[in-house]
Amino acid sequence: MLPYFIYLTILVIFWQPYLLLQGIFSHRGIGQIHFSRNEPDSFTGFRIRGTTFYAAPVFLGAIFLQQYVNDSFTISYIEFDFNKTVELKLEFPISNSNLFFVLKGNAVLGAGTGYAEHLQAGQYIYTTETPDALKLFEGQKAVVLLISSYDNRAWDGLNHAQNFNCVQPIPPSIQLLLEEFFSNEYNDILRGLYYEKIIADAFFYHFLAVEQAVSDDKYTGIPEPIKAVHDLILAAGMDTKFTLTELAERIGLSESSLKKGYKKHYGISPFDQQVYMRLEWARQQLETTVLPINQLYRQAGYAHLPGFLKAFKKCYGLSPSQWRKQHKQ
DSSP, X not given: OOSSOOOOOSSOOOOTTOOOOOSEEEETTTEEOOOBSOOOTTOOSOOOTTOEEEEXXXXXXXXXXXXXXXXXXXXXXXXXEOSSOEEEEEEXXXXXXXXXXXXXXXXXXEETTSOEEEEETTEEEEESSOEEEEEEOTTOOEEEEEEEESOOGGGTTSOOSTTTTOOEEOOHHHHHHHHXXXXXXXXXXXXXXXXXXXXXXHHHHHHHHHHHOOTTSOOTTXXXXXXXXXXXXXXXXXXXXXXXXXXXXXXXXXXXXXXXHHHHHHSSOHHHHHHHHHHHHHHHHXXXXXOOHHHHHHHTTOSSHHHHHHHHHHHHSSOHHHHHHHHOO
């Protein structure tokens, strides 16, 4: 057995190099979920060359897993399509170097030490914790990608403390890598070498961003006007709502340039950044206070309750009352 390894999947674990299902992926209502290697007619997504396909019909929906495994790393690309909000339990060997990406929808990733991080499409997290829980939301098709290296000696000396277990927008450099990965057409001989390069580059660009991050966790290389808008939104909090026009005039950029540049570097538009900040505040209030929802929505900056309810459910997959019931501390 290799002295340094991480068997990494979000759903299943394999003994390398054998393609045998070994981990446990379960739900408290139905127990262990069983996967087959048949690709059903209901699958309409794209196939990643060189991966093994697994499917599990469950929760009036399905889970589709495509996985590539070798002696150095594991890649797990998973699509969830449920008609209900689902909390899943994961049981597999300890891992200590993971990149978890949300490519579509929303997901909450949990681990044994108690943290639980909510990720939206376009965000990712690096963690040394072993994932043991995953929450998916009703009516939202979620697509996630989990990458791990079995041998982490290459980055033992890097700064793990900064941006550790921290949700971040997927950097443009990693976005390009993922696009290459999904569209590759290499043959079996070249594919293994190519995937090794892709995985090494993904970790390289992540740790490069960590090493280059300044003390306030913003990445270097972001144009100063874009940084200024980000700082302004964070500083204003919920006290002020900025329109795109107001923000563009403050920094002397066109609205289209501001919107494109902001989303490129922060993974979200200026408007959505403000919405997300307000919804995050509301979510925290639901979990930690008894503030009535008919008061809370106004304090969150919404003029009308229906608009708040719609935005909250779109972001978190549950209504505010359902969220409070399930997460009240």
